[in-house]
Amino acid sequence: KEFLLSLYYYQPFMWTETVQTEALKLLLPAAIKVKMQDNIIKLMGPQSSFLEGFILADPLGLLSISAKKLSSLNISEGELSFNNGFLVSQDGKKALLLFDYTQNSFDRKAAVNIIKEVNSINKILPTSARAFAMGAARYTQENNDIVNKDVKKVLAISIFAMLAIFLIFFRQKNALFIYAVPLLVLMPAAVFTYFGFGALSGITLGFGSVLMGLAIDYSIYVYYAFLASSKQTGEKAVIRAISRPTMLSAFTSIISFVILYFCTILLFEQIAVFAVFGLIYALFIAFFVAPLFFKLQNKPVKDLTLPAAIKPLWAVILIVCILAGGLVSIKFLHLDSSLNSLNTVSKQFEEDRKVFDSLTGKEASEGSLLFVFGKDKDDALSESLALSKSAKQPLALSEILFSTVEQQKNIERWHKFWTAKKIKQVKNIIEESIRPFDIDKNIFNNFYNFLALATPPAASQVKNFDLTKIYNPFTEFEGQIAIVHIAPSAFKIPPNFTGKAALISPSIIQSELFHKVLNILAIVITIIFILDFVIVLAVLKSLKLALLSFIPVLCSISMIFILCAVFGIKINIFSLFAIPLIIGVCVDYAIFIIHKHTLSTTLYPSVAVGASALLSLAGFGSLIFASHKVLFAIGLTITVAIITASLISIYLLPGILKKVLKILPLFFLILLDGCISAGPKIVYDNKSLAAQNNIEASQVRQYYGEMGGSMLFNAVAANLDGAAGIDAAVRIITLSELGIKLLDMTITKDTVVIHFKINFLPKAAAKSLGLFYRDFYFNKSALIKEDLGSGKISYNDSNKKIVLWEQNEQDN
Numbered sequence: 150k151e152f153l154l155s156l157y158y159y160q161p162f163m164w165t166e167t168v169q170t171e172a173l174k175l176l177l178p179a180a181i182k183v184k185m186q187d188n189i190i191k192l193m194g195p196q197s198s199f200l201e202g203f204i205l206a207d208p209l210g211l212l213s214i215s216a217k218k219l220s221s222l223n224i225s226e227g228e229l230s231f232n233n234g235f236l237v238s239q240d241g242k243k244a245l246l247l248f249d250y251t252q253n254s255f256d257r258k259a260a261v262n263i264i265k266e267v268n269s270i271n272k273i274l275p276t277s278a279r280a281f282a283m284g285a286a287r288y289t290q291e292n293n294d295i296v297n298k299d300v301k302k303v304l305a306i307s308i309f310a311m312l313a314i315f316l317i318f319f320r321q322k323n324a325l326f327i328y329a330v331p332l333l334v335l336m337p338a339a340v341f342t343y344f345g346f347g348a349l350s351g352i353t354l355g356f357g358s359v360l361m362g363l364a365i366d367y368s369i370y371v372y373y374a375f376l377a378s379s380k381q382t383g384e385k386a387v388i389r390a391i392s393r394p395t396m397l398s399a400f401t402s403i404i405s406f407v408i409l410y411f412c413t414i415l416l417f418e419q420i421a422v423f424a425v426f427g428l429i430y431a432l433f434i435a436f437f438v439a440p441l442f443f444k445l446q447n448k449p450v451k452d453l454t455l456p457a458a459i460k461p462l463w464a465v466i467l468i469v470c471i472l473a474g475g476l477v478s479i480k481f482l483h484l485d486s487s488l489n490s491l492n493t494v495s496k497q498f499e500e501d502r503k504v505f506d507s508l509t510g511k512e513a514s515e516g517s518l519l520f521v522f523g524k525d526k527d528d529a530l531s532e533s534l535a536l537s538k539s540a541k542q543p544l545a546l547s548e549i550l551f552s553t554v555e556q557q558k559n560i561e562r563w564h565k566f567w568t569a570k571k572i573k574q575v576k577n578i579i580e581e582s583i584r585p586f587d588i589d590k591n592i593f594n595n596f597y598n599f600l601a602l603a604t605p606p607a608a609s610q611v612k613n614f615d616l617t618k619i620y621n622p623f624t625e626f627e628g629q630i631a632i633v634h635i636a637p638s639a640f641k642i643p644p645n646f647t648g649k650a651a652l653i654s655p656s657i658i659q660s661e662l663f664h665k666v667l668n669i670l671a672i673v674i675t676i677i678f679i680l681d682f683v684i685v686l687a688v689l690k691s692l693k694l695a696l697l698s699f700i701p702v703l704c705s706i707s708m709i710f711i712l713c714a715v716f717g718i719k720i721n722i723f724s725l726f727a728i729p730l731i732i733g734v735c736v737d738y739a740i741f742i743i744h745k746h747t748l749s750t751t752l753y754p755s756v757a758v759g760a761s762a763l764l765s766l767a768g769f770g771s772l773i774f775a776s777h778k779v780l781f782a783i784g785l786t787i788t789v790a791i792i793t794a795s796l797i798s799i800y801l802l803p804g805i806l807k808k809v810l811k812i813l814p815l816f817f818l819i820l821l822d823g824c825i826s827a828g829p830k831i832v833y834d835n836k837s838l839a840a841q842n843n844i845e846a847s848q849v850r851q852y853y854g855e856m857g858g859s860m861l862f863n864a865v866a867a868n869l870d871g872a873a874g875i876d877a878a879v880r881i882i883t884l885s886e887l888g889i890k891l892l893d894m895t896i897t898k899d900t901v902v903i904h905f906k907i908n909f910l911p912k913a914a915a916k917s918l919g920l921f922y923r924d925f926y927f928n929k930s931a932l933i934k935e936d937l938g939s940g941k942i943s944y945n946d947s948n949k950k951i952v953l954w955e956q957n958e959q960d961n
Contacts, residue, residue, distance in 0.1 A: 152618075154202065156219065157212040159614035161602060162556040163549065164563040171214045172566075178578050184210055185582035208579060208593055218548050219616075229508050238508055245508055250286065257348070260289035283505045291494040292777065296351025299775040306774055307358035310767035311365075318760040319372070326442035330368050330434060331361035338427035346419055353419045355772065355780045359787075360424055362768020363402060363734065364431035366761040368439045370395045370741065373757040375440070379447035384440055392436060394744040394753065397688050398737035399432045401681045405733030408677050412669045417726070450754040453799050461804030468704060468801060471793075475707020478714035485719035486663035493777040517654035519544070519636040521646075522629045527552045529623070529632040532649055539643040544634045546622055560602075567600045575600070663722065670725050677729050681736060689743065697805065698739040701797045705735045705790035712789060723779045727786035734787070735794030738762060742798045746806045755799045762795030854883075854953045856918070861886040864922075864953070869895065879926050883918060894919055898927040921951045 160168070174180065188204045191197060203212065229236050229245060236245040252259040263286040270280045281287075311331065319327050335357050343349050374391040375384075403425055410421035494502075521536055523529030530552035537547040551559060576597055580590045617623065622633050642650050686695040706728060713720055738758050745753035769791060772784020852864040862883055869878040883892035892915055893905040901919035906912075 155614040156215050161560050161563040164559040175209050181578045182582045257293050260286040264290045281501045291498050293351050295493050295777050299777050300354045303358050303771045307767050307771040314763045323444050330365045334364035334427045334431045338423050341426045342423040353423050356420050358771050359768045360427045362765040365764050367395050367435035369761050371435050371439050375443040376446050376448050377450050378445050380445045394741050397740050401736050402733035403428050404680050405677050405729045408673050412673050453755045453759050464801035464804045471704045471707050475710045478710040481714040483719045485721040517636045517652050519634040520631040520651045522631045526630050529630050533632050536646050546634050572600050666722050674728050677732050694743050701739045701794035702735045704797050705731050705793040708793040709789050723782040724786050727783050731790040738795050738798035742802050765791050852953050852955050856951050881922050896922045
């Protein structure tokens, strides 16, 4: 009651033109008479004790105008209404209470405390009533509960699957130590990470099954090396021989996790520390502890191979098909940037969320927060009103709260409106309306004094109104004060308010977060790919073998893209997070097989790769049984990758190693760039090159081009009429999209003279470009013009399409 009365007495400060127009409707004689009759009925009724103060202060119902402005703050379009000091539903059965929590509600302990508090409330409520919380803490608690259940389930499945694999591959007594390796690695890694971060996230614990699968690989390689070696070879010699591929495999995986640590995402940092410590410790166990339990047995180990009838050519064709399918699938992939894809909640949560949404409406979760900044509150209010007018989109707060300047304007408007003459007219109509009821005509004197803004007693209450007591829209940010509006999701900030206002919404935050993580992961993946390749190249000392070792990695990623495209599986942040792991894990199998076929066919049996892959599947694959979306996404993605990489490494790479190793660099580089291969060098034409070095800038024209549907390039051309004795010659330098010089040639009507060609560019590609340039300048009829909307000209040469277009001054 006191709040509403203070709002009523605050009206002179809110007296805008809009309010004034609304008030005119209430001042019609007929409207005043109807209102006064209604007032008298209420004063004589049972509710008179509550309404008397309102009626005496505001007999015309001017408060209704202010109340409408106040109600406009509720843009949720839900069921909520303000009743007796509470936000309640229309049926009165649901109430919404707002509370702040000073600690980080994303912290598991803090979240548990909040939920405990809610549960304690439920204990004292009647059985017909129930309380629940919505917000960050509830999400944290729900995710934590589900992850904890998943960790137990996943670890149980993982251990059971590993035991089954052990019984198949390691049935000897001296192999019993392998059974203990996963737990020997997992427990110290968890303790180390816990003390490093002060806590372990549920996702990190769920990653424990993955670490078990990875950590056991190195001891398996050592075991099979001991199994295949004789006592005459000696333990030290065997360890020395097996250490090269094993350490290389470990380093590629460790590097993947080390790079993840520096990607500024806390969850990734914890997983990285957990995995790096575990893998280093697993490597130590494999070389220094496991040999104490293994014996040199000189037993032949059967290899896993394809039937001899299947020729290596089919292996090449299959790999090409997988890689091509992966490239095509990229166009059909769907990225899921929704934050909901990272949360998994219970059915009860979903039901509670529906109740919450019914109360608050969509705008509560889909609307935007508009921050308008100022030096102080007054300045923020002025800027806010100016923005509202500029955007031509009314903001609720701008019609209730006003700066000092606007308040003064509104008071002046009040004075001009409520003249002595108008007040006397209103007074006469009121007195005429109440005369039949024998009511004292002086009963409304305070009202008349208020209209004239007389000082005592009503006007003294004007300053009592303070909206911020129930709704505080101000916040401080970097030394400035901002007023926070709840704006429609479609609200646009005018260009002239850039820097003075900011808009934040769930969709904006979601998009920004997803793209930031996407950019980080793109950088991480690139760095891991390069570092792993450099390390593999340094150890294998062969570009061909290094390139070959990454074919399973590319095939694995391609297969993931193919399956996601075919089955419509959306890729989220954690599906992409799996790619760095794929690079580190899947290259291991190829490294081992390459060592087998280049160094020792007995020391590195392919069955070791098979057993290692199955155990990794027991670790990673068990995550597909997790209920949590994050764990499931990682498990599904890497399971597909391990199956693909291990099968290609074991069955397809040996044939390629034997038959097509010589043409591998050409195959691999063409795959990556569309027109790169290990072509022979071209001899420089130094004489004509030196004669044409001086070209005036005004002669130069710049083109953009596309070759083979994938290779983008730049071409810089200049006419050389009469230069070096050549008539109607054109000098053209072709650059890659990144500005790397690919070709330098001089074109005439009859000749193509190549001065320089980069080593990796195939002769066929250079020839095609040369012939195209010749026809472009001297034989236009050979070109095929296409209506591409930008003046592009295309050229077909042996089904290799070339498109060229010129850049104009407007960069179009």
